[in-house]
Amino acid sequence: MVRARLYAALLIAVPAWALLPLQHQIESERRQLQYGGSPVTREIRDQIGQGLAIALLAGFRGVAADFIWIRGHDFWEKRQWFKQAECIENTAKLQPRSTFFWDSGAWHMAWNIAYAERIGTNDSTVAQALTRERYWHQRGRAFLERGVQNIPNRFDLYFKLGWLHEQKLRRDCGGYPACEKAEYAKAAELFDKASEYPNAPVYIARDVARCLEKSGDLRAAYDYWCNKIWRADRRIRNNLDRAIVEREIRRLEDRLDIPTSSRLFPKVTAK
Amino acid sequence: MTERVGFSLARVWTIAGNTFTESVRQKVFNILLIFALVIIASASFFAEFSLGEDVAAVASYELKSIKDTCFGALSVIGMLIAIVGTAMLLPNELENRTIYTILSKPVRRFEFLLGKYFGTVLLTFVSVLLMSLMFLAVLAFKEVRLSKSAKAEVTAAGSDTEKQKAQELVVKIHDEAYDPDIVKGILLIFVKLCLLAAITLFVSTFSTSMVFNVAVALLVFFAGHLVGIAKEAWQAHTIVTYLLGVIPDLGMFNVADDIILGNVIPWPHVGKVAAYGVVYLSCVVGAAHLIFASREI
Numbered sequence: 190m191v192r193a194r195l196y197a198a199l200l201i202a203v204p205a206w207a208l209l210p211l212q213h214q215i216e217s218e219r220r221q222l223q224y225g226g227s228p229v230t231r232e233i234r235d236q237i238g239q240g241l242a243i244a245l246l247a248g249f250r251g252v253a254a255d256f257i258w259i260r261g262h263d264f265w266e267k268r269q270w271f272k273q274a275e276c277i278e279n280t281a282k283l284q285p286r287s288t289f290f291w292d293s294g295a296w297h298m299a300w301n302i303a304y305a306e307r308i309g310t311n312d313s314t315v316a317q318a319l320t321r322e323r324y325w326h327q328r329g330r331a332f333l334e335r336g337v338q339n340i341p342n343r344f345d346l347y348f349k350l351g352w353l354h355e356q357k358l359r360r361d362c363g364g365y366p367a368c369e370k371a372e373y374a375k376a377a378e379l380f381d382k383a384s385e386y387p388n389a390p391v392y393i394a395r396d397v398a399r400c401l402e403k404s405g406d407l408r409a410a411y412d413y414w415c416n417k418i419w420r421a422d423r424r425i426r427n428n429l430d431r432a433i434v435e436r437e438i439r440r441l442e443d444r445l446d447i448p449t450s451s452r453l454f455p456k457v458t459a460k
Numbered sequence: 461m462t463e464r465v466g467f468s469l470a471r472v473w474t475i476a477g478n479t480f481t482e483s484v485r486q487k488v489f490n491i492l493l494i495f496a497l498v499i500i501a502s503a504s505f506f507a508e509f510s511l512g513e514d515v516a517a518v519a520s521y522e523l524k525s526i527k528d529t530c531f532g533a534l535s536v537i538g539m540l541i542a543i544v545g546t547a548m549l550l551p552n553e554l555e556n557r558t559i560y561t562i563l564s565k566p567v568r569r570f571e572f573l574l575g576k577y578f579g580t581v582l583l584t585f586v587s588v589l590l591m592s593l594m595f596l597a598v599l600a601f602k603e604v605r606l607s608k609s610a611k612a613e614v615t616a617a618g619s620d621t622e623k624q625k626a627q628e629l630v631v632k633i634h635d636e637a638y639d640p641d642i643v644k645g646i647l648l649i650f651v652k653l654c655l656l657a658a659i660t661l662f663v664s665t666f667s668t669s670m671v672f673n674v675a676v677a678l679l680v681f682f683a684g685h686l687v688g689i690a691k692e693a694w695q696a697h698t699i700v701t702y703l704l705g706v707i708p709d710l711g712m713f714n715v716a717d718d719i720i721l722g723n724v725i726p727w728p729h730v731g732k733v734a735a736y737g738v739v740y741l742s743c744v745v746g747a748a749h750l751i752f753a754s755r756e757i
Contacts, residue, residue: 193754194666197747201662204743205706208736212705215712215732216688222729224718249535251528251717286721289520296517390628430624 254283270302288345291336299329326357344386351379373404411441465566472575479579496537500594503529519606523636530595531716541587542653545580546660547673580657603637644730645716651737652713658741662748684710
């Protein structure tokens with residue numbers, strides 16, 4: 190019996206050791222393909238509680254992240270913004286490859302919390318409320334920038350970051366034109382990056398041209414419409430796209446007063 | 461006398477079939493399976509906590525949440541079915557003394573053990589299959605609902621851009637719901653469950669208590685998921701690496717999270733992980749036979 194147990198132990202151990210190179214290969218493939226999430230540190234374990242930590246260690250990372258997300262919403266209802274933000278941070282730490290957590294987390298910070306701070310002036314001045322609003326805009330931006338670093342192979346977060354610059358950070362300029370133009374230029378840069386991905390929606394390319402125009406660079410906007418959208422057929426999928434692009438190019442040709450010979454579309458003259 | 465008869469696959473299948481029938485008749489499995497099916501069916505309602513206004517984000521989160529819950533249920537309930545199903549095989553046979561009747565006939569111990577194991581594997585397979593079908597049905601149901609609301613957005617969209625966004629969303633929902641990589645996740649969960657069943661069978665060859673078998677298998681399950689973390693912490697120590705190498709790294713089988721997040725899982729990677737699992741479980745079943753063959757019954 191003792192001999193049998195010894196042989197049995199060897200029958201498990203020796204092949205297991207022989208399988209070590211295969212294990213290393215699988216592990217390196219996982220690292221290369223960026224599978225899994227960040228390791229479960231003591232900090233995360235303390236923040237998420239024992240129950241979820243056990244779920245996490247048993248391999249239920251996604252379920253644990255979902256529960257933390259729901260807990261974050263509970264804090265939102267109680268207006269405990271920093272605790273909500275902590276939950277959002279934890280979900281992103283657990284699943285750094287989830288576009289949803291980065292995108293919706295930043296949306297909560299820069300849109301929902303920021304707005305709630307701006308209108309919550311019962312115990313503060315308007316100036317203080319605006320300062321807090323800007324803080325959350327910046328926090329949302331920083332969060333999305335980290336998201337872009339974690340998921341650089343998809344268009345989604347570049348687009349959302351551009352959207353944040355255009356919709357929120359531009360408004361924080363307080364009407365100062367140079368600052369607003371810089372934000373539009375930044376948004377155009379990010380939209381351009383997003384539009385380069387093969388599965389990016391068609392409208393993102395149009396957002397680039399629109400933001401370039403708003404940043405004051407009409408010529409760059411016109412060139413973009415002509416070269417990157419009209420001439421690059423992949424951007425124009427149907428008649429609807431074609432009509433929009435033609436309309437915008439004609440409008441910019443008029444604004445830039447481009448001579449008829451150089452125009453992509455001849456000027457329509459009233460009979 | 462019994463040890464002299466040749467190996468017969470037919471006898472193995474007969475024992476496997478009987479083990480499967482016996483297991484299906486047990487209330488504990490039916491309850492576990494019904495519980496799993498209820499969890500999976502209600503995953504659609506858990507997903508309502510999407511907490512957003514943007515239809516695209518809501519759709520993305522709802523599908524993610526359904527997949528998380530369903531893969532979780534598949535893994536947990538599947539694990540319980542595989543472990544409990546295997547843990548009670550030998551103790552029950554010994555307690556009911558049916559093992560004496562079987563082994564007194566021309567049946568080799570290895571055939572008996574293999575038949576018992578394949579019976580549990582069959583039970584696990586049927587359970588995983590039923591849960592997977594329910595999982596796919598829930599996904600299809602959700603896809604129909606989400607696509608309907610996205611199509612309503614297309615109709616209601618004012619600007620051209622909004623219309624295009626809504627159309628893109630309909631396509632995205634369809635692609636996310638019917639992701640073919642889900643099959644890879646289910647396959648690796650099944651291999652992991654077979655491995656756990658083999659470990660439980662191995663433990664039950666030298667133990668007489670079902671509780672002990674279940675407890676050890678659960679410990680191996682948790683240890684198997686912690687091996688990856690331990691390896692990272694102790695990677696410089698060769699002895700520790702060899703010691704940890706004996707415990708199966710169950711973390712490698714967890715590709716479900718990555719499938720849900722839209723990462724591409726190449727078939728060669730799935731093949732390597734499955735091969736690792738199959739080789740390991742074959743060795744464990746072999747080791748179980750060595751102990752069972754020398755055990756006094």
